[in-house]
Amino acid sequence: MPDEAPLFEIEEARFTAGGRTLLGPLSLSIPGGACVGLIGHNGSGKSTLLKMLARQQPGEGAIRFRGRALADWGARAFAREVAYLPQATPTGSGLLVRELVALGRYPWHGALGRFGAADRAKVAEALALTGLDRLAERVVDTLSGGERQRAWIAMLVAQDANSLLLDEPISALDIAHQIEILSMIRDLAHRRGIGVLAVLHDVNMAARFCDHIIALQGGRLIAQGPPAEILQPGPLEAIYGIPMGVLTAPDAGLSFCYAR
Amino acid sequence: MGERLRLGPAMLVGGLALAALGMSAATLALRLPPALWIDALASPDPSDVQQMLVRYSFAPRLATSLLCGGALGLAGALLQLALRNPLASPTTLGVSAGANLALAMAMLWAPGLLAVGREWTAMAGGLVAALLVLGLSWRRRLSPLTVVLAGMVVSLYCGALAAMLALFNSHYLAGLFIWGGGSLSQQDWTIAQFLAPRLALALLAAALLVRPLTLLTLEDDQAKGLGLSVPLIRLAALALAVALTGLIVGTVGVIGFIGLAAPALVTVAGARRVGARLLWSTLLGAVLLWLADQSVQRLAGDFGEMLPTGAITALIGSPLLLWLIPRLRLTLQPPAGLGEAVRRPGRPLLVLAALALLLAALVGLSLGVGYGLEGWSVSGDLLEWRWPRALAALAAGILLACAGGMLQRMTGNPMASPEVLGVSAGAAFGLIIAMFTLNEIGRAAQLGAATLGALLALLAMLALARGSAAAPERVLLVGIALGAMFDALVTALMAGGDPRALLLLNWMTGSTYAATATDAVVALLAALASLAALPLLARWLDIVPLGGAISAALGLPPRRSNHVLLIATAAMTAVATLVIGPLTFVGLMAPHLARFLGLQRALPQLVAAALIGGILMVAADWFGRTAAFPWQIPAGLTATFIGCPALMWLLARRQRA
Numbered sequence: 001m002p003d004e005a006p007l008f009e010i011e012e013a014r015f016t017a018g019g020r021t022l023l024g025p026l027s028l029s030i031p032g033g034a035c036v037g038l039i040g041h042n043g044s045g046k047s048t049l050l051k052m053l054a055r056q057q058p059g060e061g062a063i064r065f066r067g068r069a070l071a072d073w074g075a076r077a078f079a080r081e082v083a084y085l086p087q088a089t090p091t092g093s094g095l096l097v098r099e100l101v102a103l104g105r106y107p108w109h110g111a112l113g114r115f116g117a118a119d120r121a122k123v124a125e126a127l128a129l130t131g132l133d134r135l136a137e138r139v140v141d142t143l144s145g146g147e148r149q150r151a152w153i154a155m156l157v158a159q160d161a162n163s164l165l166l167d168e169p170i171s172a173l174d175i176a177h178q179i180e181i182l183s184m185i186r187d188l189a190h191r192r193g194i195g196v197l198a199v200l201h202d203v204n205m206a207a208r209f210c211d212h213i214i215a216l217q218g219g220r221l222i223a224q225g226p227p228a229e230i231l232q233p234g235p236l237e238a239i240y241g242i243p244m245g246v247l248t249a250p251d252a253g254l255s256f257c258y259a260r
Numbered sequence: 261m262g263e264r265l266r267l268g269p270a271m272l273v274g275g276l277a278l279a280a281l282g283m284s285a286a287t288l289a290l291r292l293p294p295a296l297w298i299d300a301l302a303s304p305d306p307s308d309v310q311q312m313l314v315r316y317s318f319a320p321r322l323a324t325s326l327l328c329g330g331a332l333g334l335a336g337a338l339l340q341l342a343l344r345n346p347l348a349s350p351t352t353l354g355v356s357a358g359a360n361l362a363l364a365m366a367m368l369w370a371p372g373l374l375a376v377g378r379e380w381t382a383m384a385g386g387l388v389a390a391l392l393v394l395g396l397s398w399r400r401r402l403s404p405l406t407v408v409l410a411g412m413v414v415s416l417y418c419g420a421l422a423a424m425l426a427l428f429n430s431h432y433l434a435g436l437f438i439w440g441g442g443s444l445s446q447q448d449w450t451i452a453q454f455l456a457p458r459l460a461l462a463l464l465a466a467a468l469l470v471r472p473l474t475l476l477t478l479e480d481d482q483a484k485g486l487g488l489s490v491p492l493i494r495l496a497a498l499a500l501a502v503a504l505t506g507l508i509v510g511t512v513g514v515i516g517f518i519g520l521a522a523p524a525l526v527t528v529a530g531a532r533r534v535g536a537r538l539l540w541s542t543l544l545g546a547v548l549l550w551l552a553d554q555s556v557q558r559l560a561g562d563f564g565e566m567l568p569t570g571a572i573t574a575l576i577g578s579p580l581l582l583w584l585i586p587r588l589r590l591t592l593q594p595p596a597g598l599g600e601a602v603r604r605p606g607r608p609l610l611v612l613a614a615l616a617l618l619l620a621a622l623v624g625l626s627l628g629v630g631y632g633l634e635g636w637s638v639s640g641d642l643l644e645w646r647w648p649r650a651l652a653a654l655a656a657g658i659l660l661a662c663a664g665g666m667l668q669r670m671t672g673n674p675m676a677s678p679e680v681l682g683v684s685a686g687a688a689f690g691l692i693i694a695m696f697t698l699n700e701i702g703r704a705a706q707l708g709a710a711t712l713g714a715l716l717a718l719l720a721m722l723a724l725a726r727g728s729a730a731a732p733e734r735v736l737l738v739g740i741a742l743g744a745m746f747d748a749l750v751t752a753l754m755a756g757g758d759p760r761a762l763l764l765l766n767w768m769t770g771s772t773y774a775a776t777a778t779d780a781v782v783a784l785l786a787a788l789a790s791l792a793a794l795p796l797l798a799r800w801l802d803i804v805p806l807g808g809a810i811s812a813a814l815g816l817p818p819r820r821s822n823h824v825l826l827i828a829t830a831a832m833t834a835v836a837t838l839v840i841g842p843l844t845f846v847g848l849m850a851p852h853l854a855r856f857l858g859l860q861r862a863l864p865q866l867v868a869a870a871l872i873g874g875i876l877m878v879a880a881d882w883f884g885r886t887a888a889f890p891w892q893i894p895a896g897l898t899a900t901f902i903g904c905p906a907l908m909w910l911l912a913r914r915q916r917a
Binding site: 054055056075076077078079080083084085086089090093094095099103104106107110111112159 | 800817
């Protein structure tokens with residue numbers, strides 16, 4: 001585990017809906033400055049946990065961000081620190097890529113503040129970092145799936161937060177775009193010291209791109225550690241409930257898991 | 261189907277039927293001792309007026325209400341299944357309005373047609389309207405919201421045309437109006453005997469459609485893959501629904517709401533399979549109209565014959581619909597936003613400048629040019645009389661367009677507008693309550709009452725449609741239900757025959773005729789204030805349509821922005837409604853026209869919408885003043901008349917970018 005101060009500290013967090021416990025009780029601390037993958041089977045509570053961390057969904061228990069309880073953060077102050085990308089992003093807004101990315105500056109300038117030179121510079125930087133310069137004047141809805149996802153991530157980058165919460169950022173993309181988006185996210189984390197927590201469906205992808213993996217099962221923490229520790233038959237079987245095997249591709253030095 | 265809801269459709273129909281039965285028995289008991297009931301029905305004593313009344317008025321009316329309700333319930337269910345659209349109904353698809361318009365036109369220009377059979381004329385009108393709606397939404401692959409938008413536009417247009425015809429030919433069409441409200445009064449059994457076999461035939465035809473319609477509940481491609489001719493089945497179901505609606509409109513008039521509420525209620529109550537939905541919708545429709553009609557007779561007493569049942573069905577149906585909307589499982593699509601991408605012009609400022617020029621020219625025209633006894637004239641002499649109404653129209657147009665644009669962004673719903681969401685109806689209702697309860701009220705008190713009404717309607721709408729970002733259909737249903745309920749209450753109040761009702765009627769159609777200088781100045785100030793507030797709200801209005809999750813993540817909790825936007829919208833609507841009445845639909849049309857011009861960002865779009873709203877209303881006011889001199893056509897009506905074709909043309913033309 002990277003030895004930065006924890007970003008989020010979670011104590012006895014729990015979320016129930018309609019008498020069913022979807023998450024918890026869960027106690028966990030999430031490291032900062034690293035790319036952290038959140039994995040688990042369907043309904044394991046990964047999205048719920050992410051939503052609670054992003055203050056999208058209130059739950060029981062105590063969650064602290066940078067040592068301060070989530071509820072004590074002001075709306076815009078929190079948005080300057082934490083950027084969140086929901087699983088389904090809206091379509092049909094009619095915005096240009098540049099305009100969408102510029103919305104990420106809202107936490108900084110607010111409803112009435114001036115959109116100044118610093119804001120413009122951050123937008124340009126975000127467009128450059130995500131390789132969207134060429135597409136800046138295109139309407140977001142006319143982009144391909146991968147490009148659209150990059151535009152949304154660019155908005156999060158322009159938000160200039162030092163932690164990103166991403167809910168299945170690659171779920172609707174083909175494999176080339178999955179690799180592209182995840183490399184971009186990992187680079188952001190490493191080069192700019194941004195803490196990333198991403199819900200990922202694909203263990204192999206999580207193992208390949210994340211520095212640290214947290215696995216949930218039935219709303220509880222079942223395993224966490226560096227990818228090399230998680231990508232073992234034992235932990236994987238515990239996470240998914242079926243026998244799993246792990247292979248190593250000699251040419252790439254990569255490990256893969258498969259269901260046996 | 262909600263897990264908590266254990267009410268089966270049989271329970272629902274049974275319970276409502278019991279209530280209707282009790283009401284009918286109580287009404288009957290007032291007229292005739294129970295001992296004579298059987299006699300009166302089987303072989304009435306011709307010398308006893310009461311017995312004759314029961315035999316030839318009460319009983320056939322009851323039967324007619326059952327048959328009409330059943331037919332409308334079935335028509336609604338067929339439409340909802342065929343179009344996979346929980347909002348489809350004879351009223352929302354414009355079928356009823358088209359049928360009504362056809363009848364009015366036939367009555368004026370081809371009375372011979374009516375001798376052949378009113379129902380054929382009505383069916384033809386309904387069919388034309390339905391085909392127009394489908395044609396308009398064909399390019400969007402009949403997506404539910406587009407179909408309903410097209411249906412509403414066609415409906416509005418038919419309504420405006422019929423109202424204009426009525427204005428110019430009031431002596432011929434007075435009868436049409438009473439019956440346009442859907443009166444079930446009967447003198448004998450003719451209508452019931454006419455309807456019964458036809459409804460039976462329709463049920464038989466529907467039974468044949470059960471299996472293909474079941475396949476249609478899948479995606480079109482899957483249904484096609486299973487060997488179904490999708491267009492053929494869709495057309496057959498549509499034709500059957502149109503025929504049923506035409507039958508009802510041709511015999512008793514327009515009865516709204518049953519066709520929407522019955523199938524929706526049945527689905528929530530747990531009818532899942534196609535056959536069950538068709539059958540229970542028919543039964544529930546019958547029972548709902550029976551109950552509504554009995555309530556009318558009971559509550560209105562001697563006025564029962566005067567109060568059109570069609571206007572009152574909403575009083576029973578809309579609370580039911582409001583109750584069920586949170587339980588209604590709608591196909592959850594990702595938030596659709598405000599529509600698909602449109603070409604964006606390079607210079608929004610140029611578009612805005614052109615619109616502003618057009619508006620200025622129109623205001624000049626309206627103030628300077630008129631048509632009088634000596635024909636056309638250009639002069640400034642009449643300025644004193646002309647400016648209040650022209651500026652009142654201008655201000656109302658601006659206010660409604662801003663309110664509509666803000667609501668569309670706030671709800672992420674392309675069909676939101678103060679008129680559609682019942683906000684205008686709420687304002688009107690607040691005003692009416694104030695007028696009828698307080699003796700002398702000033703303009704300030706009226707404004708307060710209207711604002712309060714609008715705000716309450718908005719709050720009710722938002723509370724009932726919570727979590728609606730994912731289901732614009734839900735917001736729309738709530739709005740339709742609220743609007744229908746307010747309309748019904750207004751109708752009921754007006755049917756009391758109070759002299760103030762006449763004033764109201766004039767105001768309801770959107771007349772600027774009586775606008776005073778004070779009205780115009782106040783409204784104009786409010787409009788300018790709204791325009792000045794737009795830049796302050798623009799950032800919020802850019803973020804809000806992206807949905808609650810995104811806007812919260814950007815540090816703008818929807819709760820906070822919604823409060824401010826809600827109050828602003830309610831106040832704008834209230835001022836506009838006070839001046840121009842609740843029925844203009846500028847608030848729906850103007851923001852769309854602005855978007856079609858390619859303006860997408862909040863600020864340019866709303867400014868353009870405000871200009872377009874002003875253009876529409878000033879033009880409408882001028883046109884209404886001169887076109888039929890010495891008669892006046894209410895500006896609200898004319899605005900619909902001008903704006904609807906524009907919206908239809910754009911709807912048909914637009915394509916995916």
